[in-house]
Amino acid sequence: MSASTSVRGISPPHPEEEEAIAAEAAAIARSLRDRPGAVTAVLETVQQRWHHLPVAAMRAVARELGIPLSRVYGVATFYAAFSLSPRGRHMVQVCLGTACYVRGGTKLAEALEEHLRTPMGQPSADFCFHLEGVRCLGCCSLAPVVRVDGRTFGRVRPQDIPRLLASVLARTGSLQGGDGT
Amino acid sequence: MTAIPTSDRPFSPLLRALREEGLARLAPKVPRVSLGMASCGLAAGARETWDALRAALAGRDTVACLVPTGCLGWCQKEPLVEVRLPGSPALVFGRVTAEAADQVAAWLAGGELPRAHLLGQYPAADRSDGQTQPTTPDPRFPAGEIPLIWDLPFYRGQLRWVTRNCGFVNPADLAEYVARGGYLALEKALARGPEWVVEQVTRAGLRGRGGAGFPTGAKWQAARRAPGEQKYVIANADEGDPGAYMDRGLLEGDPFSVIEGMTIGALAVGHCHEGFVYVRAEYPLAVERLETAIAEARKAGLLGENVLGSGFAFEVHVVRGAGAFVCGEETALLASIEGRPGEPRPRPPFPSEKGLWGRPTVINNVETWANVPLILMSGAQLYASVGSEGSKGTKVFSLVGDVSNTGLVEVPMGATLRHMVEVNGGGLSRGTRIKAVQTGGPSGGFLPASLLDLPVDYESLTGAGTIMGSGGLVVMGERTCMVDVARYFLSFTRAESCGKCVPCREGTHRMLQILERICAGGGRPDDVGLLEEWAWAVKDGSLCGLGQTAPNPVLSLLRYFGDELEQHVRDRFCPAGVCRELFRFGIVPETCTGCGACLRACPRGAIGGEPRQPHIIDQARCTLCGVCRDACPFEAIVVEPRSPADEGVNRNE
Ligand SMILES: Cc1cc2nc3c(=O)[nH]c(=O)nc-3n(C[C@H](O)[C@H](O)[C@H](O)COP(=O)(O)O)c2cc1C
Ligand code: SF4
Ligand code: SF4
Ligand code: FES
Numbered sequence: 001m002s003a004s005t006s007v008r009g010i011s012p013p014h015p016e017e018e019e020a021i022a023a024e025a026a027a028i029a030r031s032l033r034d035r036p037g038a039v040t041a042v043l044e045t046v047q048q049r050w051h052h053l054p055v056a057a058m059r060a061v062a063r064e065l066g067i068p069l070s071r072v073y074g075v076a077t078f079y080a081a082f083s084l085s086p087r088g089r090h091m092v093q094v095c096l097g098t099a100c101y102v103r104g105g106t107k108l109a110e111a112l113e114e115h116l117r118t119p120m121g122q123p124s125a126d127f128c129f130h131l132e133g134v135r136c137l138g139c140c141s142l143a144p145v146v147r148v149d150g151r152t153f154g155r156v157r158p159q160d161i162p163r164l165l166a167s168v169l170a171r172t173g174s175l176q177g178g179d180g181t
Numbered sequence: 182m183t184a185i186p187t188s189d190r191p192f193s194p195l196l197r198a199l200r201e202e203g204l205a206r207l208a209p210k211v212p213r214v215s216l217g218m219a220s221c222g223l224a225a226g227a228r229e230t231w232d233a234l235r236a237a238l239a240g241r242d243t244v245a246c247l248v249p250t251g252c253l254g255w256c257q258k259e260p261l262v263e264v265r266l267p268g269s270p271a272l273v274f275g276r277v278t279a280e281a282a283d284q285v286a287a288w289l290a291g292g293e294l295p296r297a298h299l300l301g302q303y304p305a306a307d308r309s310d311g312q313t314q315p316t317t318p319d320p321r322f323p324a325g326e327i328p329l330i331w332d333l334p335f336y337r338g339q340l341r342w343v344t345r346n347c348g349f350v351n352p353a354d355l356a357e358y359v360a361r362g363g364y365l366a367l368e369k370a371l372a373r374g375p376e377w378v379v380e381q382v383t384r385a386g387l388r389g390r391g392g393a394g395f396p397t398g399a400k401w402q403a404a405r406r407a408p409g410e411q412k413y414v415i416a417n418a419d420e421g422d423p424g425a426y427m428d429r430g431l432l433e434g435d436p437f438s439v440i441e442g443m444t445i446g447a448l449a450v451g452h453c454h455e456g457f458v459y460v461r462a463e464y465p466l467a468v469e470r471l472e473t474a475i476a477e478a479r480k481a482g483l484l485g486e487n488v489l490g491s492g493f494a495f496e497v498h499v500v501r502g503a504g505a506f507v508c509g510e511e512t513a514l515l516a517s518i519e520g521r522p523g524e525p526r527p528r529p530p531f532p533s534e535k536g537l538w539g540r541p542t543v544i545n546n547v548e549t550w551a552n553v554p555l556i557l558m559s560g561a562q563l564y565a566s567v568g569s570e571g572s573k574g575t576k577v578f579s580l581v582g583d584v585s586n587t588g589l590v591e592v593p594m595g596a597t598l599r600h601m602v603e604v605n606g607g608g609l610s611r612g613t614r615i616k617a618v619q620t621g622g623p624s625g626g627f628l629p630a631s632l633l634d635l636p637v638d639y640e641s642l643t644g645a646g647t648i649m650g651s652g653g654l655v656v657m658g659e660r661t662c663m664v665d666v667a668r669y670f671l672s673f674t675r676a677e678s679c680g681k682c683v684p685c686r687e688g689t690h691r692m693l694q695i696l697e698r699i700c701a702g703g704g705r706p707d708d709v710g711l712l713e714e715w716a717w718a719v720k721d722g723s724l725c726g727l728g729q730t731a732p733n734p735v736l737s738l739l740r741y742f743g744d745e746l747e748q749h750v751r752d753r754f755c756p757a758g759v760c761r762e763l764f765r766f767g768i769v770p771e772t773c774t775g776c777g778a779c780l781r782a783c784p785r786g787a788i789g790g791e792p793r794q795p796h797i798i799d800q801a802r803c804t805l806c807g808v809c810r811d812a813c814p815f816e817a818i819v820v821e822p823r824s825p826a827d828e829g830v831n832r833n834e
Contacts, residue, residue: 037520040503071521078522078679080504081462097423098619098655099581101669107806135506135673136423137463139224140579140653141256141587150465154224 018056024049025057029064038065039075043082052083088123088130090168092116093147097136103143109133111158112146115165129165192372193489195482196364203360207350210267212245212289212319214238216277217261217348219252219433220466221426225259226278233279234262237286245289251434253348255335256588258300261348264289266319273330274298294323301330334604335586340567342575343551344591347434352470355477358437364483366557370445371491378449379405382553384561386573391417391509391546392624392650393726394572394639400543404450404533407541412453414446415518415537415544418460418467419502419509422622423673425653427577428547430589432460432467435551436474440497442550444488445557447495450543454494457537458547459514461502471499506623506677510725511544513679524679525725546651548577569595572638576652582619583658585610592637599633602656611811612658616757617742619657621650623670623677624730626737627663646737648730662759663742664749667734668696674731685728688719692735702762704750713739758820761805765823770795772817779809779818800826 028049029042042065046057053076062069076082094100094109109120112131118124120133139145142154146161148168156164191197207213214234218227231249238245253261258275262285265271274285275298284295330336350357358364370378383398404412416439420428431439439458447453460468475497478484486494500518507513508523515537517523536542552574556564565573572594578601581587585607592601598618602608609615617627620637626647628635635641642649657666675689692715695708716732716739723729738746748754755763768779768788775793787803790796798809810818 037500037518039520040517041501041520044501044503074522075520078505078524079502082503095423098622098653098666098669099424099587101423101666102582102655102657102661134463135421135504135677136426137220138420138426138429138467139221139256140424140426140581141221141589142224142259143581143587145224152220152224154221 018054021050021054021056022060025054025060026064029061033065039067039072040079043072043076047082051087051089052085055084086123086127088127090129090149091147092129092131092165093134093137094131095135095137095139095143095145095147096133097140097143099136099140100143100145105144108144108146108156108158108161111161115161191359191365192368195489196359196368199356199359199364199481203354203356203358206246206354206357207360208265208267209246212243212267213248213263213265213271214245214285214289215248215250215263215265215349215351217252217259218249219347220429220464221252221256222259222261223466225256227260229279230260230262230277230282233282234286237283238289241286241290243286243290248351249353250349251347251352252430252589254341254344254430254589254591255300255586257335257586263303263348266322269319269322271303272323272327273300273303275300289321291321296323299323299327301328301333303330334607335588335590337604338596338600339591339605340575340593341591342555342567343438343548343577344430344434344589346438347430347589350435352434352436353473353477355437355474355481355483358435362558363437363554364441364489366554367441367445367448367483367489369557370448371489371493375405375449375451378445378557381557381561382449385556385564386568387549387552387556387564388572388639389546390548390552390576390651392621392648394649397545397549400533400545401446401449403531404541404543407534409541410452411540412450413537413540413542414443414450414453414456415514415542416443416456416458416547416550417509417511417514417544418458418464418547419506419514420461420464420547420651421506421509421677422624422651422653424581424619424655425579425622425651427579427589427652429464429467430577430579431547431551432464433470436467436471437478438551438554439471439547440474440478440484442553443497444484444495445553446543446545446550448493450541454496456495456497457500457518458497459500459502459508459518461508462504468499468501475499505679506673507679507725507727510727513725514544515542522679524681525727527724548652567593569593569636569638571640576637576649578637578652578654580606580654580656582654582656583610583612583661584608584656594638595636597634597636598628598654601637601654602633606656609656609658612660614659615656616659616661617657617663619647619655619666620653621648621730621733622653623673624648624726624733625650625653626733627657627666627741628737629741646740647733660757660759662700662755662757663738663745664696664755665700665757665759667738668693668700670734671696671731674727678727678731682722682724682728684719684722685724685731688715688722688728689731691715692719692732696735699746699749700755700760700763702753702760704753706750708750709739709743709746752822754822756820758805758807758810763823764805764820765800766798766803766805766807766810766818767821768796768798769817769819772815774815774817776814778812778814782808782812784808 028045032042058072062072116124123130146156260277262274262277387397388394443456508517510525513523513525532542577591590605615630671693678685680686716735719732773795780788787799
């Protein structure tokens with residue numbers, strides 16, 4: 001479940017950029033430091049901001065919370081939600097849970113890899129999409145299930161994929177929230 | 182279908198006022214149109230239905246209350262719409278897509294009833310809390326026979342106690358919850374005191390719904406007795422078991438019942454003023470609904486400094502998980518809330534003695550908490566009258582996989598698998614023969630079709646070599662390969678093992694390697710014995726429940742599906758047609774009518790043949806995708822052993 005560290009087509013940030021990231025991350029850490037289990041909450045917010053955990057941000061978080069960097073790293077690499085390398089802009093999550101598996105989730109995953117031309121757990125070459133397998137989205141009754149930018153689609157067939165992704169791109173901008181009401 | 186007795190009236194003026202408000206909203210003077218908008222409903226298109234309903238009602242100048250609710254359980258029929266006309270029983274419509282929404286609105290405006298979508302009606306009293314008796318029926322209410330919803334196979338034999346509010350109340354509306362008897366239990370608990378609460382929960386025989394089935398009363402008593410000036414309660418909403426989603430259903434459909442349960446628990450434990458709900462990262466909507474409910478309860482004075490004016494203080498916080506299965510294990514969960522990697526630690530000390538930040542803590546599953554108000558409301562005796570010898574009350578199961586009616590079914594403990602699969606589930610959705618039912622997720626096992634008459638409770642499942650787990654029932658037909666599914670579970674546990682103990686880390690890896698080899702056609706004669714050896718080593722040598730149960734799928738494969746395993750190892754044949762190196766598709770000339778369905782469906786152009794003549798598969802082109810098998814209306818496409826000539830084919834599609 002460790003986060004992938006391979007970075008494709010991305011050059012390291014400039015020093016000024018790193019400073020800006022560090023400053024912003026420190027502010028995030030400050031604002032959340034009194035919360036229970038602050039590290040995880042802080043890293044979650046940092047990840048929302050940059051779509052991954054930049055090294056500069058993790059250093060700033062450790063400094064701000066007064067804990068060793070190794071602990072921040074420990075948390076960052078333990079949980080599947082965190083990524084140390086940049087992710088594509090649109091999250092495409094395909095469910096690989098049992099119900100979806102039984103109802104053809106693997107074929108859906110293969111079709112997505114083919115369509116986006118990217119392996120599981122990686123951003124597409126243009127960083128537009130990020131393909132990820134997940135362990136159950138709780139919509140097992142509608143298996144197989146795909147979630148794109150927080151919007152969940154049930155009973156997806158491989159042939160539905162192009163249309164589904166196109167509809168997501170068409171709605172860009174209105175897609176930031178979850179699939180809430 | 183027994184309704185829950187809610188004859189008591191709230192005592193406090195606050196609850197009485199909320200109740201009146203809620204009753205008015207549940208049975209308004211205009212039609213109440215509610216739409217299931219839990220995650221499953223939304224995945225089935227409920228958002229589009231909502232927009233269409235709103236537009237269609239407005240376009241026709243129809244006055245109605247449009248209300249979002251949780252899931253009624255019958256996910257297969259989602260989007261689900263319930264329409265309650267003033268003075269009439271509520272009607273339920275299924276598969277209400279945007280287009281059908283327009284038909285529903287047209288009917289309300291005086292048009293024709295969309296009968297094709299009508300599933301059934303609720304008994305009048307059931308849905309109005311027995312309060313508002315039908316007066317003058319609405320003229321739009323259809324004439325003729327309409328089945329009672331509880332008589333439909335999907336609901337037959339169900340006892341919807343814990344899920345009574347799901348799909349009925351607006352989960353954001355505290356008043357509706359109170360109108361359904363909510364917070365009566367807390368009121369009683371405050372009046373009679375902690376000892377009474379613990380005694381009721383104990384006498385009800387409530388056992389934890391998170392997997393192990395530990396007696397809840399005993400857990401609470403231990404935490405109550407533990408010394409400490411500050412204690413905690415936690416709701417475990419990690420629901421890591423793939424294929425199970427009842428906790429999500431409860432959090433999205435009836436969050437107040439979980440909050441009320443936790444408040445009662447805090448009162449019972451004593452010295453407890455803070456609770457946490459640990460929700461998995463994949464459930465953003467559950468988090469949202471829970472936070473709304475917490476805010477509403479706080480606003481009304483049912484959480485916070487002075488709960489119901491009693492002087493008792495209690496707060497609930499939501500903590501989001503970050504995607505690690507092992508965090509569902511209670512000690513790992515504690516570590517995770519404390520902001521550390523979620524690694525389990527040995528027990529004892531149990532959390533009830535040394536939990537969050539070293540303080541006594543009660544951790545219960547979401548469904549367990551939701552049972553608590555129910556017990557106090559109905560009385561321990563009535564509660565304990567339902568269920569089997571050692572397992573009381575009801576259990577919510579998520580019925581998924583190769584079954585026609587997927588959804589959440591709540592049945593008395595001890596209901597048979599056959600009832601759930603064949604009656605509630607309506608049998609198989611593809612294929613003709615049930616091969617197995619998988620329970621308990623990655624920690625559980627497979628039960629063969631021959632055990633379908635097993636009553637489902639903690640003891641009988643354990644006796645059959647699997648576990649109840651959190652309640653996932655994954656039905657598998659003959660097109661599922663048991664060896665492959667065991668491999669799938671092992672890949673799951675290997676990936677999710679935290680790696681702290683060697684047997685778990687190494688053993689899951691080794692078992693996975695062996696299964697992968699077998700599925701790829703490289704099975705060796707001693708593999709079966711090797712699998713068994715590893716399974717016991719991992720079971721006996723691991724620290725936490727993850728490792729101790731990880732071999733269960735393998736053990737039940739050996740126990741019940743040894744033949745299928747043998748076929749893979751010895752005959753290099755996968756009868757289900759799943760392991761791609763171990764079979765090929767063939768067409769039975771006698772059965773094939775030459776209809777051409779397969780030929781048209783094949784994406785590789787691998788099928789040839791003249792109309793009305795038996796067709797043939799070109800093995801060199803076939804990728805074994807199985808599209809043709811699904812397309813053939815005559816079951817003429819069958820799984821065959823490969824011949825030596827097939828070797829080298831299909832390997833690199
Ligand atoms: C690997 C592992 C994962 C678990 N996942 C969950 C879970 O997702 N939800 C849950 O309620 N319990 C889970 N449990 C069980 C908890 O450790 C604990 O027993 C339970 O939350 C206690 O609540 P209960 O007594 O109400 O069942 C898990 C246990 C193990 C070993
Ligand atoms: S049994 Fe597995 S998951 Fe549990 S503590 Fe050991 S290594 Fe971690
Ligand atoms: S399995 Fe797929 S590729 Fe092979 S014949 Fe059937 S449809 Fe064509
Ligand atoms: S298994 Fe895919 S949503 Fe649950």
